[in-house]
Structures are given as C-alpha cells and as structure tokens.
Amino acid sequence: MVLPEVYLHIQGAQYKRLITATEGLAAITTAIVHPCDALSLGGALEAGRRGLIQPVLVGPKARILAAAQAGESLTSIEIIDAPHSHAAAAMAVAMVRSGKVSALMKGALHTDELMEAVVNAELGLRTERRMSHVYALDVPTYPKPLLVTDAAINIYPDLAHKRDIVQNAIDMMQSLGVTCPKVALLSAVETINPHITSTLDAAALCKMADRGQIQGGMIEGPLAFDNAISAKAAAEKGIRSQVAGEADILVAPDLEAANMIAKQLIYLAGADAAGIVLGARVPIILTSRADSLLSRLASCALAKRYLDHQTGIRS
Template identity: 60%
Template sequence: MNACQETAEPAAHALPGLVQGPHGEPSALLRLALGRGPVRTAVVHPCDSPSLAAVSAAFRGGLIDPVIVAPRDRLRPLASAAGIQLNGIEIVDVPHSHAAAARAVELAAHGEVQVLMKGSLHTDELMAAVVPPESGLRTGKRISHCFLMQLPSYARPFIITDAAINVAPDLEQKCGIVQNAIDLGHALGLALPRVAILGAVETVNPHMRSTLDAAALSKMADRGQLIGALVDGPLAFDNAISVRAARLKGIASPVAGRADILVVPDLEAGNMLVKQLEFLSGAASAGIVMGARVPIVLTSRADSVSARIASCALAAVLAIRPVGSGHTKENV
C-alpha cells in the first residue's frame, strides 16, 4: 500500500488541490480564487518573460487586477519580443528595481493594492522594503512563508513552512510561523488543521534542538498558545505523512500520517524538501508570504508560469478586497 492510498480522505477534510481535473477542469484552488473575484495586485519589477507572461495570464484569467511597478522603457521591448499583450494593465513607471519595491510597498500601505507580487528582482530586495516598521505593512505577526503543495502520488495537498524567509528560527519565531500556517489552513477551508512539527526522529533528543522545539510547540498548542489546530511533534517525515509508517513505529497521534501542515526545522531543510518534491516528484506548488498586512506572492526565478498563477490564486483567496474601489488604467 502506498502513501496515497493509505491517507485518502473525503475532499471536505483536505486543503484545495492545485492540479487540473481529468478533463482540464480548473483546480480546486483556482475555483476557490475565481469565486472571490480579481484582486488589485502590485507586480514588482516583472522585467523578464516568465514574470510578464504570468502577469498577463493571471490578468486574462480573472485572478488579479494588476498594477505593474517597473521601468516603462524596459517593459516595452520585453513585452513586444515575447508577444505578451499588456493592454488594459496599469503601469507605474519607476527607474529601477529598488524604487519598484519601495513604490509597491507604498501602494499596499495606502490600501491602493491588496496583494504584492514579486517579479524578477531578488527576494531580499522586495522583503527589505516590506520588513521595516515604517513600511506600513508590519503587523504583530511573524512574517513567514508557506508553500501549498500537491503531489501526483499522494492523496491530499499539504502546506510546508517555512522554506523561504526565516533562516534558523528560534522557538518564539517558530510559534509565529506555525500560527501563520494554521491561519492559512483556516482560510483554505480547514476548521482544525493537523500540524506536524518535523525532525529527523520522532523522539525528543536533548542533543537535537529541533526535537526540543517540536515538543515545546506541541505543549504550547495543548495550553492554548497556538490556536485552532492539532499540533504534534517531533515527527519524522515518514510518520508525518504515512499512516503505515506511524503504525509500525507505534506512534499514536491524531496528526501522524495525516498532516495538513509540515513545519520544518529551518530554511535549509524546508528549501531542499520543497525542491526535491517539485523536481523529483512532480509536485505542483503555490507560495505565499503570511504575516504582513497584505499577502505577498514570492515567486522563484525557476518557477513555471503555472506555479506563478497558482500563487496568484492563493493570494486572491487570502486578500481582503475594498468595497467600491475604482482605478484609472494606463497602458504600456
């Protein structure tokens, strides 16, 4: 019996999937996003073909109402050479990527856009504009990243966090990371997500900090310091996702084998796990930054257009839309 077979559950108890139906039907995530309507999105410096193609596709598909913040003189030849139509998309002209990040954050802080989307600039450059307290985008929450993933060989989608923002989080930071992922699970329809705090082993080892943090986070959930989820750990990856592996190891847990959220010990472990699942197992993914005033789509330069569109769909589900807003658009 494989992992897919042994963890199959009714769709009502699973996160929305990212894969099209057998006859090309939109994914569950895309249907959920389209039901909310397009969201005003500042696209920061999309000065390469994949970024521009994703903006155009997400716009034409009804997911986002984009505002491109980038040097206009770079966009004109790029769009023309790639055969990408940007008619109907507003352009905010800025001299360079640093200015694009600053201006996009300003638009979000003033409520003129409800989502930020990274283009071809570096992650550090965009997040450096978001993180300072004076940006207007900080809240009392930890800023962290979540991947929603779906594998062809596994029955249910799941969330992995944090594989992109927090390098080596301590216990307090992990608490914020876990709560953000729980909040994402709630937003995607799970009333009580099951959270596995991952380690190399499923027992507490005083010499392995990740197992100590996992045990502490589990107890914090028991005491109401983490809200709205079943949390257990440490759990090794196999017994977090496989009922059979958990049973063979004698682990009695409502989370083991059925995790909706996988919390990695640090960024290195998470990044390697995500990329292995994508490039070796054919996983579909969507990524989002949580904890700021607006969702942030933080794409990788290696992401496909479909992955970028899925991330836009995730942001569209999370975004809070203003009532009765109107905008004047300027074309390239």
C-alpha cells in the same frame, strides 16, 4: 510475484481546483514588482485575464513594455514607472501602505530586494506577526494539498518565531477550507532528545497549542518526515496520533531543511509548488524563476483565498 505500486495523478489537478474555487471572488488589486521579463509579466497578465488579480505593474516602463510578448497589449494595464528594482519594491510597498493595492507579487528581481523594502522598520509592512513563507505543494503521491514552511524567510527561527510560522500556515490552510489542519512539527526523530533542539521546540509548541497560544490546528511533534506523511511508517513505529500519516502542514526545523524538503518533492516526486509570504500587512506572492504558469496562477489563487478568509474573520 509482487506487482509495483501504480499512482494515477493528473499533473496540477489540485491547483486547477484551487483556481476554479476562486471564481466567485473579486480579483485582488496586486502590485507586480519589477515584471521586466516575459515570464513574470506573462504570469501576471494571465492571472489578470483569469480574474485572480487586477495587476498594477511597477518598474521601469520601457523594460516592462519590451518584455511583453507578441500580441500582448498593456494599454489597459496601469504601469507605475520606477527607475530600477529597488525603487520598484519601495514604491509597491508604499502603494500597500496607502491602500492602493491589496497584495504584492514578485517579478524579475531577487527576493532579498523585495523583502528589504517589506521589512523596513519605518516604511515597510511589518505587523506583530513574524513573516514566513508557505509552500503549497501538489504532490502526485500524496492524496491532498501539502504545506511546507518556512523555506524562504526565517533561516534559524527561534521558538517565538516558530509559533508565528505555525500560526501563519494554519491560517493559510483554513482559508483553503480545512477547518482544523493537521500540523506535523518535523525533526530527525519522533522522540524528545535534549541534544536535538528541534525536538524540544516541537514539544514546547505542542504545549503552547494546548494553552491557546497557537489556535485552529491539531499539532503533533516531534515527528520524523516518514511518520508525518506515512500512516504505515507511523504504525510500524507505534506512534498513535491523529496527525501522523495525515499531515496537512509540515513545519521544518529551519529554512535549510524546509527548502530541501520542498525542492526534493518538486524535483524527485514531480510536485507542483505555489508560494506565498504571510504575516505582513498583505500577502506577498513569492514566485520563482523556475515556476510554471500554473504554479504562478495557483500562488495568486492562494493570496485571493487568504484575503477573502481574513476579510470574513474581521467582519
């Protein structure tokens, strides 16, 4: 008789370790953009109580006060009054440019509204690096944290954009203590096919890494999803690689693929998901309405670890 495989997993265990690991770091001053519902406001306030961030609330003051739960006091929290969500996003970005805050956190507004202010050519937060979104997933059936990118910003990235997407994810994983993260460049197959653009991009990115255009990670591709995360699948296909079956980072061919991978892991595999945008002047904590409180706290912890790591590099 063949017995079923049994996995023992404590939900959110990796996130709790991540949050605990930030306890010795100073809270980062963070503009919470339009926190006008109980979920986004409550998550920001709890992150403040945990010492992850020092929240500055930016949005319609009356609506922010109305969103506070019974017993929650905002008397010690700075509130910047803004008439609506677009104005709140613009004001928060201006606060970054003036050095008043070190991070942004999405509240109860659409991602497009926030990012429109962030990517503004004259008044936004662009750098020479392409911005990209990174999902940090705690997957019950995977033995370590898993990053998936880019699921929210770049729809159909070209090769130059993918270079920055990969570098952003490597930088994020290094800030979590993984010195040389293993990066799997995903496609439908693990061999180069001139009719499948993602396989050509993967081959080019690997050569770019060889030539120092991407630094800090061990990069392999193209790899199909199965042999990127399963050593057994990789062995069965005869793939000899230090990345196959051991990936720390999954780089999808485009936004649609990355978003579907992340959502499938969340809703079919029971994964917890934290999210952050990198490549701007400051990290942007990009929460979803479906995010749990733990996921929101973990997203704040990602920003805190990333800023600390970047400060260490610059010093």
